[in-house]
Amino acid sequence: MTPGSNLPLSAVRVAVDVTAPVRLDVSGLLLAANGKVRSDDDFVFYNQPSGPGVTHSAAAGGGDTITVDTAAVPDGIEKIVVTASPDAPGATFAGTEPTGTVRNADDGSVLATFTPPQLGPETALVVVEIYRRNGAWKVRAVGQGYANGLAGIATDFGVSVEEPAAPAAAPQAPPAPPAPQAPPAPAGQWGPPAGAPTPVAPPAAAAPAPGSGKINLDKGRVSLQKNQTVSLVKGGSPLLSSVKMGLGWEPAFRGKSIDLDASVIAFGPDRKKIDNCFFGKLMILGGAIQHSGDNLTGEGAGDDEAITVHLGGLPPEVTGLVFVVNSFTGQKFSDVAKAYCRLLDAQSGEELVRFDLTHAEPRTGVMMAKLIRQFSGEWEMTALGEFVDSRTVRGMVKPAAKAL
Template identity: 55%
Template structure:
């Protein structure tokens, strides 16, 4: 017989293998966190989400038409030092998705056994400005497992939940001091997490049970982060056109003096096109600093170009497009592009990546995660409003890393290209020709030089599945 829980209610799990399904009208992402006795994850590997879909005893099942997304849990396979499994829900960032859970019908979590029979159901009520929810938790009690309905909301998305439970998410705001927490129920082990303050109190009366927590008064919402900008569709790369200059017109012979000269029509000017201008090895150029006067510039490793054009206004909005393909046909490669901003002393100011799509009040915006590398053109892009960057930002390093640990020897045709985002004109391109069996690469850097910026191709490999591991190499690349 299925048990319907209200917020804070709990009941035993009679079977070891369960499926926690989450049905929602809005597109959502389901995730899980495995928590140790500290109430935190043991490492980032205990964060099971769309980019890391498996963990010890836990696996994500993607949703499909007529089949909700779910978390498969085999409690018999969960390590002994994991005390709690938290099942979370966050709104997808796709087009048409409501900004908050208050803009759609409340989701429902159903715990099923291996035969598909429903054991437990829970629907949180009174949702408003939440963008992510802790739906349920499975926890150990006296050598057995129980399930509790949580229904606590976050106004700062999945990253807010991950941060609260110990996942190292870069640059998320620290929770304000004095933030209220839900009292621990009497039977809940001390290892269970100190849950975040609920955004809404349940409006449904709760029937006390022997191990239900006492009622918790409504707590204020976390500061609501501004809605993420819509993903920027990658533009179709433009192939540069090279033409031969038009030869000067052949002079017309002058007739004898007695014959009036015949006027010659003026030759039409040669068309202006973007010409590829490769730099000499080492980035030196005897004719003066290389800039954008000759059109599109193709860089090689460690070469630089000043992002100015004589007589043209300074660039204000640029887009760094990054792309790659699997080395083997039919396979997929999951790489993540990121941008790290530094000050003049080499201190990291912000990191913009797939878990934080915007930084510095929208001066840096990520297009969103690409999980396969399929398709032509840019796989991920990052827009930078140069005129909106704070003065203390003096360097930007653009990186690519392999979240699942795939090596760059499994990647082909990796590139980055700088585009004027106001005209869609490609300015600079760097194709990564070398490869190494490592999981990260620094693609290029932008450095502020007075009122202008320069770009340098890096192509330096490093080890690290997340951008956090690339911060120190990026700092070194800027000379700090």
């Protein structure tokens, strides 16, 4: 099978073996029509090996198996998604070719095989899905990678990831000034996310510590640190309206102007560039992405350049956007102060997410942030803050593709 292809299932009970040269953690999620699990009972993995019509077991030839008895799957379940991630902490799929083999669970005959192509920095993967269509069951090859592990997939599909409960206050204890929080204990694979939010003074909203699990927009504005991710979901619904990425900077030395250029590069699922929007091309993708125009000095308050993205109007082949800033005149980012990017609701002007660069390097380009469309249809924003040597957006394409 190839990515996106599907086949009808000729067996009532099917087994999906996922194998690789390295040890994998394999799971199955039962999804309703809204693309979410009904409860955590619909998440099947090695620590919870059975669910309604779905079981997890070790494959006879190595790897893990998710077995689906389509006759026993509840009526409200539309699909079963089979996922995998490397067992070793922090490992990616680079150099690894996992294979999903779909078999008749009763006689062992092979119905289909699928090896996702071009894997690299992904730490988790949706391999295949078994889905119901007009009363019949089919299998679809997916191959959608994630950068934040199986916990990220679980969160996207509605598995609850609970935050640690706050300790109870001592009775009748006088109020005390807040103290810095100690780092939380490491979380289990499906336990609380490492790095619970730390309260800060308004107006900045709480954000998890570096390396922690995803958060959403329900608590208001999110301040990201490098490599942190926020899911663009508010009130349980994905944000699909127009958003504006504002990018700003100030000269590090008074009286010295600095000319930086903000751009966005649109990528497809194969990490191939589809188009880029910059000061020389102010509109792309039929107007779904628009640039505000060039700022030549960086002087003045507020965003220096802004790029508006209508998320709901992006073509389906666009799965990733990387926002970059370059110094066309060759000035280094060590001459820049207060570089930042912020995501706003384009209609209300409400600031949703902010990322401030806390350090600079004597280089001419920086990847500020990326927006990634998830398999569930939601978008995620991840703060990057990665410096490279490039004076134009053209030179940013390869490093941006690697950052997806």
